[in-house]
Amino acid sequence: MKVFKFECKRCGFCCKGESTISLSEEDISRIANFLNLSKSDFLKKYTIKKGTRIEMKVKNGFCIFFDEKKRICKIHPVKPEKCKEWPLVPAIFKDREAFEIIKNSCKALKDISWEELKFLKNLHK
Numbered sequence: 222m223k224v225f226k227f228e229c230k231r232c233g234f235c236c237k238g239e240s241t242i243s244l245s246e247e248d249i250s251r252i253a254n255f256l257n258l259s260k261s262d263f264l265k266k267y268t269i270k271k272g273t274r275i276e277m278k279v280k281n282g283f284c285i286f287f288d289e290k291k292r293i294c295k296i297h298p299v300k301p302e303k304c305k306e307w308p309l310v311p312a313i314f315k316d317r318e319a320f321e322i323i324k325n326s327c328k329a330l331k332d333i334s335w336e337e338l339k340f341l342k343n344l345h346k
């Protein structure tokens with residue numbers, strides 16, 4: 222069986238939408254530090270509060286840190302943990318239906334089958 226190699230196709234799907242992932246305290250400190258900003262300046266400039274959630278602002282339908290020309294994340298080295306995890310989120314290893322939904326959204330998963338994904342998980346146990 223060929224071993225799947227993750228390669229982002231820069232489709233932008235995971236950075237698109239009116240809502241972005243929720244930021245943890247660690248994410249906020251790490252990104253503010255990377256941008257040389259105080260936490261409060263970072264929060265004011267780049268995030269919005271939705272109830273108890275803190276999210277990135279959205280610009281032109283994408284997360285404010287998505288570079289629309291290069292199709293990459295401008296804060297890639299310090300991006301939020303949830304962004305780092307995508308698309309190999311825990312749900313896709315547990316649930317075939319979740320796997321199919323995410324596979325249809327993320328072009329990097331286009332060529333991987335459920336069986337290959339399970340094999341990949343066992344490799345990393």
Ligand code: SF4
Pocket residue numbers: 228229230231232233234235236307308326327328329330
């Ligand atoms: S959805 Fe997948 S292929 Fe598209 S930008 Fe995100 S990780 Fe890359």
Ligand code: SF4
Pocket residue numbers: 235236237241242277284285286287288293294295296297300301304
């Ligand atoms: S922080 Fe980066 S990877 Fe995460 S949604 Fe924004 S642009 Fe995409």
